[in-house]
Amino acid sequence: MRKNNFKVAFRELRGKLKVISGNDDLGLVEKFNEAIALIRDYLKDVRTLVLANPFKDKLEQIYFYKFEKPEYYALKIYQVALFTLLSQKPAGPPEMIRRFYLEELEYILRYFKQYAFYYEYYRSGFTAMDEVLFVPGAVMASPLLHDVPELDPEYSTNGDYLFSKFIAYEALQEYILNELLALDRPAGVSGNVEMGISGGTGASLGRQRFEWTGELINVVELGYGIYLSKQLNGGNATLTDIFRWLNDSFGLKIVNPANKLAEIKRRKRISRTHFFDFLQAAFIAYLDEDDAFDPDELLGKGRLN
Incomplete structure (x- = not known):
């Protein structure tokens, strides 16, 4: 029941984010502030419920930290990354904007290459390392994971933040690719992609x-x-x-x-x-x-x- 409640609330949250994104009366900063406030409240509620209701077994725990929490937390990472992208987007001719987007794509690809082993693990659905990647408190000696920020030790694992970032960066990558297509799209034809919503x-x-x-x-x-x-x-x-x-x-x-x-x-x-x-x-x-x-x-x- 707890998991179903999370998913229902998550769908509702994405619906609210879609409304905010499509509200032309709001500026970029206003959209970001409203969206991030909703996401922060949702993430806080999920954390509270998870810590108050222990998992039945390790399999359920791994499932949450591998699939559910990354999907939820990716919303926050995506909104921050999208706001940064749009606030830094240059005002200029299409070629200038194209170069800007291509540079951002290169940054995303470099991140995926930096964590190539874990990114492949994420994309392939492997399970061999799940107990060290998705159980809180598990010890794992990896120089790459030292770059991951210190997170809540009660409510974090070695891998859930990375998976969250992979999800968010893939969504941002798709957003940028659609914007690049839009530069070549005939006038009057539009498209938009946001986290969880495709145009x-x-x-x-x-x-x-x-x-x-x-x-x-x-x-x-x-x-x-x-x-x-x-x-x-x-x-x-x-x-x-x-x-x-x-x-x-x-x-x-x-x-x-x-x-x-x-x-x-x-x-x-x-x-x-x-x-x-x-x-x-x-x-x-x-x-x-x-x-x-x-x-x-x-x-x-x-x-x-």
Whole structure:
């Protein structure tokens, strides 16, 4: 129940951040102050609840510090990094702005290279070092981790801050890439990307986009299902292509599906193919109904085109 409460509140928080981001009556500093205040309150509440309710076992503890806390804390890192980026953005011709963005991308890539071993661990969903990276108080001798700031010893691990920063920097990287695309975009066509929210780009421009209101992990199950069954582009669509399409289509921000896949693999109480099982059951139930092939219902009382 505690984890579900965190996730519900997190979705609500991202919705509020989206409203703040889209409020043109607020200046850059005002947007930042309002956003960071909401995030700070949320992070404080999560910390209080976690420390007041011990984990059932080490597996649950590792899961929180590896997947949940980094996702939550990344919001704060992202907002600070985005504010810094926008406040330093030069006012000048497109080429000057392009150079500025390219330099920022180089900085992000250097950070990923600096922590290349841990970044690969993060991207690949490895588990061998989880007990030293995601259990508070675990001792780990790594010269790289000495660069990580001193954090709350009761509520921090060797790896959760790094994972938070990876998530935030990947989001910032995507924001910058979209801004670079915008420099070449025809006048009157816009796009925007923020932490947890993608603006429509590419093939989705000018088309209706639906909002995914189900569990985010179901999209990951769907994406891997499409990839492994080779349903797109004659089986040549990469996993990256598919998740970029899903993000763009549903306004999502799944930056590292491998982490969510690791969560699916760890399922114990429910089936590892929970979403596909649900789809199958729903479709079979629909087929069994007498009016399953009512053309008005199938077409939404209209035409498909």
